[in-house]
Amino acid sequence: MxxxxxxxxxxxxxxxxxxxxxxxxxxxxxxxxxxxxxxxxxxxxxxxxxxxxxxxxxxxxxxxxxxxxxxxxxxxxxxxxxxxxxxxxxxxxxxxxxxxxxxxxxxxxxxxxxxxxxxxxxAGRARSAFFMTEPAADNGAGSDPSMLRTSARRDGDDWVIDGRKAFITGAVGAKVGIVMARTGPADAVRATMFLVGLPNPAIRIERILDTIDSSSPGGHSIVVIDNLRVRADQVLGEVDEGFRYAQVRLAPARLSHCMRWHGAATRAHEIASAYACRRQAFGKPLIDHEGVGFMLADNVADLQQAELMIDWCAEVLDSGSRGTLESSIAKSSVSEALYRVADRCVQIMGGTGVSGDTLVELIFRELRAFRIYDGPTEVHKWSIAKHIKRQHSDSHGKSA
Structure with a gap:
């Protein structure tokens, strides 16, 4: 690293x-x-x-x-x-x-x-959607992309795509779609990305999910893809290279989530700090009670550590590295740290913190979702553990 x-x-x-x-x-x-x-x-x-x-x-x-x-x-x-x-x-x-x-x-x-x-x-004239995740009820792809069930088959010079997708952010109202579909046999782990203009009658919104977060235009949807026909020139990159291209997108996208939500956690901390300095209890401002002041001090430490983790991973990506390991470390660490910040803010503000009277309640919900989006913390830790095991095996082999 x-x-x-x-x-x-x-x-x-x-x-x-x-x-x-x-x-x-x-x-x-x-x-x-x-x-x-x-x-x-x-x-x-x-x-x-x-x-x-x-x-x-x-x-x-x-x-x-x-x-x-x-x-x-x-x-x-x-x-x-x-x-x-x-x-x-x-x-x-x-x-x-x-x-x-x-x-x-x-x-x-x-x-x-x-x-x-x-x-x-x-130009900001259009929004997009990335059609990757599939419904758990279909035993489709989630954290394990090799379980991809949506399929694309050749038909002359075209491709025909069929499948269902889940938790597709921004599908409602999107004008551009990137669809990931399996292009090899069922026992092969090969996929291709396709660019699609939206809306398209072959892509139907089954329902919009009611999720814990509420800041994404178009929400998150279950989508049915039925006999979607696309031309060969709509293949993004090369055929069968979709999983490799997904890695091009994933590390920077994971880190971008960390960047944006760091700002949200900072805002929640600002609101909670102002509340603690203004609100009186037991004869003094809340911040003068150690139980509250120490929580705000922990927030400052978590925010600073998260920022350093983000900037470290950014430097790795800027060096030309794919940053797969580093982005997993950053995403799992930063999401947990920022959630702790938001949770403390809610606790400091008491009843006000769980109401919609300030933005803290909404930020708390958003940061809870962040621990799952772009890979749950546990999946990233599992990936890091696999890297540790490979390192050990390589070291053991060389010493032998």
Whole structure:
């Protein structure tokens, strides 16, 4: 694993400061906007927020005018500030799954595919969905992608795709889809990614799930794919290489989640700190009671450690490494640390913390989901343990 030698650029710092000012001064004013429901902000609200970001010159800030990207370390500075409001990533167009899908199409898409599918995403005129996870009831792919059941078969020059997908974020209202389907025989672990324009009559929303989180436009859906026909030029990358390309997307996307939710946990800590300094109990402010003050001190430590973990992993990715191990370490560690922060904030604020009177309750729910999304903590720890075992085996073999 790489050592830590972080280089933070003036470009990244300046952009992060602008994003933070925009989120605090503009986006936060929309947090009580009625154009939100349990399944996220409405399309009207998303469009309005993005227009405000466009006017501020902050739409899709991680992708530069020439199509190049900020470094991962610079992106970390920007996305942590965007995450200070649950609406921040949506407003500046760095939310999941769009941010990860833009990265993937930009990395392996053809020029024609980038014109058709990537350009509208970068411009903030379209949203996207990544069709990978499948229903547990179908014994489909979840944390184990080798269980993929959705299939694609050749039909002349076209492909025909059939299957069901689950927990597909943003499927409702999306205009771009990336569909992962098995393209080998049932006993072979081969898959291919396909780019699809949406909506498409062959892709039907079965239902929108009522999930613990509520900040993703379009919510999370169960989707039926029935006789979806796509042309050969809609294959993203090479046939049968879908699992390899998924690794291109997964490590940066895991880390981006950490970045955005670090901002959310920071905001919850700010709210709880202000409450503890203002609220009186037993003759003094809550913060002067050790039981509360120590929780806030633990928050500061967890936030700092999480930030260091994020920046360390970002540096690994910037070095050109795939960062599979490092992103698992970061994702499992950061998600647990930030959840502890949010949980303490709720506890400090008591009844107010479990009500909708402040944003803390919503952030707590979002961070609880974070411990599962993009791989549960236990799966990442299992992956880390497998790496430890391989290291031991290699070392033992060499010593023998």
């Amino acid at each position: 790489a050592s830590m030698n972080l280089v933070k650029t003036e470009r990244g710092a300046a952009l992060a400061a602008r994003v933070e000012a925009f989120v605090r001064n503009v986006v936060i004013q929309y947090e009580n906007d009625p154009r939100r429901d349990r399944h996220g902000p409405s399309e009207e609200l998303v469009a309005e927020l993005r227009e405000r970001a466009r006017e501020a010159g902050l739409l899709t800030p991680h992708i530069l005018a020439d199509g190049s990207h900020l470094t991962q370390l610079e992106t970390a500075a920007v996305l942590k500030r965007a995450g200070l409001s649950p609406l921040g990533p949506v407003a500046v167009n760095v939310a999941a799954p769009d941010e990860g899908n833009m990265f993937l199409i930009g990395a392996i898409g053809t020029p024609a595919q980038k014109d058709r599918f990537l350009a509208p995403l970068v």
